Amino acid sequence: MNVSQIVDKINELFNVTNKEIYTSESGITYDAKRRVKKIGYCVNLTLETIEEANILGVDMMVTHHDAWDEIYGLKEACIKKLEEYSISHYYNHLSLDDCNFGTNDSLLKKLNLRNVKSTHEWEGLYFGRIAEYDEEINFNALVTKIENLLEEPVRYWQFNDKKVRRVGLVCGNGGSTTCLKEAVENNCDVYITGECNLYTIQYAKFKGINLIIGSHTFTEFFGIQSLAWKLIENQKELEAVKVNEEHYEANLK
Structure with a gap:
């Protein structure tokens, strides 16, 4: 070809x-x-x-x-x-983040999460997801699952003691507090992305949402x-x- x-x-x-x-x-x-x-x-x-x-x-x-x-x-x-x-x-780039076989949906599938809705809209495309587990899992079990999948260590912060059912996800660069805000507003137990900064961590702590940060590349x-x-x-x-x-x-x- x-x-x-x-x-x-x-x-x-x-x-x-x-x-x-x-x-x-x-x-x-x-x-x-x-x-x-x-x-x-x-x-x-x-x-x-x-x-x-x-x-x-x-x-x-x-x-x-x-x-x-x-x-x-x-x-x-x-x-x-x-x-x-x-x-x-x-x-x-962005179209692959948005589509149903792309970056976000492919990672959700690997984590056995069910897609609830697309989020983080830009120019009619959506680069984030809200997803759920059918049965709650422990936060540490989710961390281990992600590390095994990405084949790399992740950073994580546990700011609540709840088991995980609802997950907010932005593969790649979702480190801004604006991105995290959508996960907070959708009552997520944990937010997963591939970038973070000081504000991401402090905002997650302020709102009591758990945080898992992989790498931009491998998410x-x-x-x-x-x-x-x-x-x-x-x-x-x-x-x-x-x-x-x-x-x-x-x-x-």
């Missing part, structure tokens, strides 16, 4: 209600103009993930994030490296994995491989 055919297949998976937002939050950043037999998937486009993709013999990378603008010069360096290795690249991994697997369904000529990323974020906690 060529790159444009793969992009067409991706676009068919999404219910695009706002084409302007969709195209600003997804798309091809580099087209190597070569046939694609092997897709490499990971959360972030970095020089390290491109190197790993090249070692794996990847023809096209599919990521959740484009190279971050906040890392000055990275985007230009990544394009140069993609060109050097003749690897195409596509990313899909979002299962969404991009789900997208890659959908791309190769019934496609004998396509293969998808995981591009490994470092768990260095866990060391920052």
Whole structure:
């Protein structure tokens, strides 16, 4: 398959209600103009993930994030490296957070949580969830479950003694108090996200809601994995491989 055919297949998976937002939050950043037999998937486009993709013999990378603008010069360096290795690249950000097979819903499924409603709306898309367990579980049991799933340590604060039934979730960067406020207003027992700061912790303590902080990268991994697997369904000529990323974020906690 060529790159444009793969992009067409991706676009068919999404219910695009706002084409302007969709195209600003997804798309091809580099087209190597070569046939694609092997897709490499990971959360972030970095020089390290491109190197790993090249070692794996990847023809096209599919990521959740484009190279971050906040890392000055990275985007230009990544394009140069993609060109050097003749690897195409596509990313899909907010729409993957919103969709029913994306970052949030995929993590909920892995945690055996039932989706109650979509939350955290921006431009008609929703990047958060409220979910519930059918039976309450202990907070520490949930922490252990998440650590085993993400394969990394998490930070956590227990600000109430209740068992967990209702969960607020924002995969990736849900560290703002505005994001946490929706979980509070929806009477969640615990809030799970991939970023936090001083205000997040103090607001959680003030409102008595338990807090679990994984990493931005690995709270979002299962969404991009789900997208890659959908791309190769019934496609004998396509293969998808995981591009490994470092768990260095866990060391920052």
